[in-house]
Amino acid sequence: MKITHLGHSGFIVETASARIAIDPFLTDNPLATMKAADVKCDFLILTHGHEDHSSDAEEIAKANDATLIANHEIAAYFAARGVAKTHGMNPGGGFEFPFGRVKMTVAHHSSSINAGPDMLYMGVACGVVVEAEGLRVYHAGDTALFSDMKLIARGGIDLALLPIGDNFTMGPDDALDALEFLKPRVTVPAHYNTWPPIAQDAEKFAGDAAASGHEVKILAPGESFELV
Secondary structure: OEEEEEEOOEEEEEOOOOEEEEOOOOOOOOOOOOOHHHOOOOEEEOOOOOHHHHOOHHHHHHHHOOEEEEEHHHHHHHHHOOOOOEEEEOOOOEEEEOOEEEEEEEOOOOOEEOOHHHOEEOOOOEEEEEEEOOEEEEEOOOOOOOOOHHHHOOOOOOEEEEEOOOOOOOOHHHHHHHHHHHOOOEEEEEOOOOOHHHOOOHHHHHHHHHHOOOOEOOOOOOOEEEOO
16 A cells, blocks of 8 residues: 655555545645646545645546545535535444545544635535555544543554644644554554644654554655555
């Protein structure tokens, strides 16, 4: 399985049978190294509605004829905007797709689309567990620390994609506690350094995690690694 960091909280998970984009945010991302038009995927997963996770979703889904997977409200929103293939879910639910299983998990965060007077409520924020090729990848979405991460860890987590930016999500200290709950084989930090309010020292986080026996792999935007 190949994992590529798109920047911010965006990733491509590439299996033998599918390319799955999770929360791609490129057009207004000051750290992005590629454009939305460059993203190639078969499936697109959104953890919640905020623009730094969903603003490129319509373009990417339509350009790739990709199936957009999200909570019910977000899936219905994009279906109404002409995305041909959508699949709505909600926390606790899972579904078998051609590449493997996707399960929505709880996340403690808000979810909306559009700022200002036209803001639309977009259901609850979620995390997601992707199971494919015998591997389990947990993308926490934007979330606070919560003890039920111990339940998400049942069955093992091979890769955790965790926010560390603080202010809007967990900060580094809470993310270290999350590692104790999740016990993933590898963790990639996300949702940091895109803007000043979420500036963090990822190297320090990785060092602190290593001191507790956890492996953290820092990926710059555009970088990839093989998960085996």
